[in-house]
Amino acid sequence: MPLSPPAARRPLHRRVIDMRGYAREDGLFDIEGHLVDTKDQGFSTIDRVVAPDEPLHGMRIRLTIDDEMLIHECEAVTEQSPYRMCPDAAPNFARLAGLRIGGGFNRAVAERVGGTLGCTHLREMLAQLATVAFQTTYESRRAKRGDWRPGDKRPALIGTCLAYAEDSRITATNWPGFAPEPAGPAKP
Numbered sequence: 001m002p003l004s005p006p007a008a009r010r011p012l013h014r015r016v017i018d019m020r021g022y023a024r025e026d027g028l029f030d031i032e033g034h035l036v037d038t039k040d041q042g043f044s045t046i047d048r049v050v051a052p053d054e055p056l057h058g059m060r061i062r063l064t065i066d067d068e069m070l071i072h073e074c075e076a077v078t079e080q081s082p083y084r085m086c087p088d089a090a091p092n093f094a095r096l097a098g099l100r101i102g103g104g105f106n107r108a109v110a111e112r113v114g115g116t117l118g119c120t121h122l123r124e125m126l127a128q129l130a131t132v133a134f135q136t137t138y139e140s141r142r143a144k145r146g147d148w149r150p151g152d153k154r155p156a157l158i159g160t161c162l163a164y165a166e167d168s169r170i171t172a173t174n175w176p177g178f179a180p181e182p183a184g185p186a187k188p
Helices: 086-096 105-113 120-145 169-174
Strands: 013-023 029-039 055-065 071-080
Touching (some): 013 120, 055 120, 086 120, 105 120
Antiparallel strands (some): 013 029
16 A cells, blocks of 8 residues: 655655675675665756766675675775765775674674764665675575574564564464463453
8 A cells, every 4th residue: 555645745865775695606695775766956066067967975784604604805986976986985994804693783784884983874774784694694594593492592673563472373383482472361
């Protein structure tokens, strides 16, 4: 179902983000993101004139990871930016090599490429790239660990959304040991 009809309006800004995950022949995975920002009206910065619908921002980032979510390489490129100096931040994203995607990832990213060491837009993509990494490597990780068995630790997905609520039928089907016991008849 689409959104409700909007009020009368005019376009000002568009951001398109494309993210994809790939299995490599060497057993690793490439997780790539491409961000493009455009404006419907032209404008100028101190370094360039940006025509309507010309990219203000055009950036790409690639994480090369294994199925344990360890980053082996990170490559970033700034193709279009409002200022000439912006592309100088992209090489710093190589500092993400050695990080593991998981708990504390965003904090570790901020420590390595936060503030003036990095680029706001490339950093913003990393949180979504982490999700794409989990989706891309899911089958490989599941094949390694096998299906969930009673006695295994609580799956991290439980409680992360409506479908994986502790009391949902999805949780009860996939991880019956972590679903609450059905309520019995009310006692008088």
